[in-house]
Every structure is written in C-alpha cells, then in structure tokens.
Amino acid sequence: MIALSTIRGRISGFAGTFAALALGVTLLATSLLVYASAAPRTPERFAAAPAVVHAPIAGNADGVVRAMRPWSAAETEKLRADLAAQPGVAQVVVDRAFYAQAVVDDRQLDATDGHNWSSALLGAYKLIEGSAPADGELVADAGLGLRPGTRVPVLTGGGPIELTVVGTVxxxxxxLSDAQAAQLAPGVLALGVWGSSTVEIERTVGERGAVVTGDARKVLEPEHDARIRWLGTQLLVAMATLGGFVTVFVVAGTFALQAAHRRRNWPCCGSSGPRPARSGG
Known part of the structure; x- marks a missing residue:
C-alpha cells in the first residue's frame, strides 16, 4: 500500500523513469537481436547433406572471408570414388557452382547461380513440374517464371548458350545436366556425403579437404555473402556499442534526477523541511 501511494503521488516521475528504462532495454535488445541475426549460418543449398567435404582453405580476406582452392576434375573424381567405396556410404554428390543468368525479352533475370542437377539433393530441392535436364536442357527456379518448353539464352562464363526449359524446381x-555443368565448372569446392560416420569420412579425405557437419557447415557460405555480412557486422557492433553507452547514460541520468528530486522533497534533507528553532540571545 505504501508503494502504491508513493507511485500515485509521484506518477509523472515514475512514468519518466519507467519510459527511460524501457527505452534502454528495447534499444539494447534490438541491437543484440540484429547482431545475432547477422551471424553466419549453413547455406540452404547444403542443409540436407548430413556431411559435406569441402576443398582446402587457401587463405582469407579481411580476416573472415575464407577462400578455398578448388579440386581439379581428376582430384574430384578420385575423391568421389574413394568416398563411395567406403562401407556404409550410401551416396556422394558433387556440387558444381558456376555463373548462369537467363535473358528473357532482352532482360536479364535476377538469378545468377548455376548448378549441376544432382546437387539439388544437397538442399532437398524437388521438381515442381517437368523432368530432369539432359544436355542442352535447363531446370529453373519456379519463381523465375520460366515455363517448360521455353527456349531461352543463358549467359555463362564460357559465353551465352541456348537451353530449353524442361522443368521447374x-x-x-x-x-543443368551434370555433364554440361562439368564443362562450365570443372573445379569443385564441395561434395555431400550420406550414410557414413564423420570419422570414416575424415580418414578417407585426409589432407585433401575438410569434413563439416551440423552448424560447422556455415563455412560453406558464399564468399560475397560472407564479405557483405562481415561489413554489416562491423556497423552493427558500432551501433550496439553506441546504444549501450546511450542506454547507460540516459537511464543513469533519469534515475539520478529522480533521486535528487526526492532528496529535495525529503523533510530532513531538503530546503522545504522544518528549520530548527533559533536560540534566544
């Protein structure tokens, strides 16, 4: 009851203090939430692969962006065969990534990522309509609006090629077909492995690469995404630090102001309190 009476008597001061505290907590929580959301994560394209073998890390840029040395076509085939020969290994999928961009009505579509068809298993992507591609054919993201039967020019690193859309995913x-994708991307950075223990896979791979599972697959984040995220993280750190200082000073200043106000109104300490009687003389 005493606390409620105190609040009713000083509702404006209490509201101001509560508002400052709530604002500070909100600012800090928002900054930390945005910072946490900027952390690297496993690319969606590799989410369905229980274990991924990636090429050796050759170096880094800015201290965070890792660069991998691709395996050659011969190295890739040898590693794939060695992994597939291990007892318990059910499947080994080679991931090939290359530049590809379709042109429709003299307009380049936004998507710029090309892959071999078998790598769709790494992300558990499924056909929505149509069939798997053969040489000279293409399966496209359903969101691009390309319909089966359409003939489209596709820009690649080796020059433009004409492909027929045979399905959507x-x-x-x-x-593209695995054979055609191998021509466009002879170098390989990753393989997905199903059905064997991590220890056995690591023993087979040896020094030819590294094996990642679970959250460690975030190392496969594309380099351009990692660079953008790293730059954004620096800004978020600065914002969180500034928000922390602002919160501390605003909340501390508000509480100090309220304490000083209460001290002035206290009978024994403030100027409005009763003064001792002056002795005669």
Missing part, C-alpha cells in the same frame, strides 16, 4: 537458380 523449388530451389534457387538454374540446374
């Missing part, structure tokens, strides 16, 4: 980018 619920994954991003463009998917």
């Amino acid at each position: 619920d994954g991003p980018g463009y998917y």
